[in-house]
Amino acid sequence: MPGAGSGHSRLAELMRRGTDFLGCDTAIMGGAMSWISERNLVSAISNAGGFGVIACGAMGPDLLDTEIAETKKRTPRPFGVNLITMHPQLAELVDVCTRHGVGHVVLAGGLPPGGAIERIKAGGARLVAFAPALALAKKMIRSGADALVIEGMEAGGHIGPVSTSVLAQEILPEVARDVPVFVAGGIGRGEAIAAYLEMGAVGVQLGTRFVCATECIAHANFKRAFIRASARDAIPSVQIDPRLPVIPVRALKNREMERFAAKQREVAGSLDSGAIEMAEAQLQIEHYWAGALKRAVIDGDVESGSVMAGQSVGMVKREEPVADILRELIDEAAAALSSRG
Known part of the structure; x- marks a missing residue:
């Protein structure tokens, strides 16, 4: 120390x-x-x-x-x-x-x-x-x-x-x-x-x-987004369908946060039609987040990628x-x- x-x-x-x-x-x-x-x-x-x-x-x-x-x-x-x-x-x-x-x-x-x-x-x-x-x-x-x-x-x-x-x-x-x-x-x-x-x-x-x-x-773009952001920019995702329990994710607001709502509706539709089970639905959501995060962190796409960040x-x-x-x-x-x- x-x-x-x-x-x-x-x-x-x-x-x-x-x-x-x-x-x-x-x-x-x-x-x-x-x-x-x-x-x-x-x-x-x-x-x-x-x-x-x-x-x-x-x-x-x-x-x-x-x-x-x-x-x-x-x-x-x-x-x-x-x-x-x-x-x-x-x-x-x-x-x-x-x-x-x-x-x-x-x-x-x-x-x-x-x-x-x-x-x-x-x-x-x-x-x-x-x-x-x-x-x-x-x-x-x-x-x-x-x-x-x-x-x-x-x-x-x-x-x-x-x-x-x-x-x-x-x-x-x-x-x-x-x-x-x-x-x-x-x-x-x-x-x-x-x-x-x-x-x-x-x-x-x-x-x-x-x-x-x-x-x-x-990526430099990812870091720049952090340096420019304020605490209020780091917002939680919104759960669209109560039948599809989705753990909220906190990230900087961008187009991706809006697109996640559409993804939830798509997965909920598959769940309703019986095309997938609940476990598969939740796994699809997790895979979606993993891909969106990679786009932002590795590729530097901070608009269509997920810029996960805490309020600090x-x-x-x-x-x-x-x-x-x-x-x-x-x-x-x-x-x-x-x-x-």
Whole structure:
């Protein structure tokens, strides 16, 4: 932890449980963002003292195997892998993580299928689970989760219905003594990090702040859209048909956000006609988002692609190295703690 002042010492103390759990210097996790949280950004976050997390997303086992191997070439520091619970090859992806000796597996997207948690733990990894509600937090702990991420609706990408500040107040007092808890969603400055640590969190997770890192492979157009945006530009998608449960996605408003409504109507029509089952309908929506996100991140099409961003996007001011982003966050958090005596 840089600096020797009382604020930095207090920050290190409040983060110690998190840094011990992750095996890093600073308990700041990189949010797993598809197409973005790959070998370059993940290794840069870990090399700078944070904890990078690979976004497996829709990758198959072979692609994930390559991504982990390439990340290991770029950093000797610990990093994690985020797996989506609805992935049809989840068991094989867990086996890839086990073969590589990945120390932390992050499960996102709801309750995992039977046997997944046991498979992860048997492979020697620590399990980090997302918990968007207190009841689910307690259930994941009973099921064997070693740590939790509580992420509020201010986050980018798939979001729940409750704000970060409310989730933190509801969940931290109940479970923070039992397992390490990381807070995520809408965090863009160190003062917020300090506040959540004082509430009982052991660390935080940030995604949006890292998109404009020099080491991030996102297209220049994608980064420019972030730098120009304000918090109110990052809006959630709207569910068109109540019969088709679609998890809202937060992204910068553009033509793509309007087109998603048409896509939902198309899929709902197929569901009504019996052409597809509900599981296939939901998978079609997920594949749609994956393709739209790739168009924006990789191809730079920020109008017909999905520019997923959290509401902290207004705090992204420039492109800069990961190490500078982390240093600024740490110094801000330490200054806030120091000012409180």
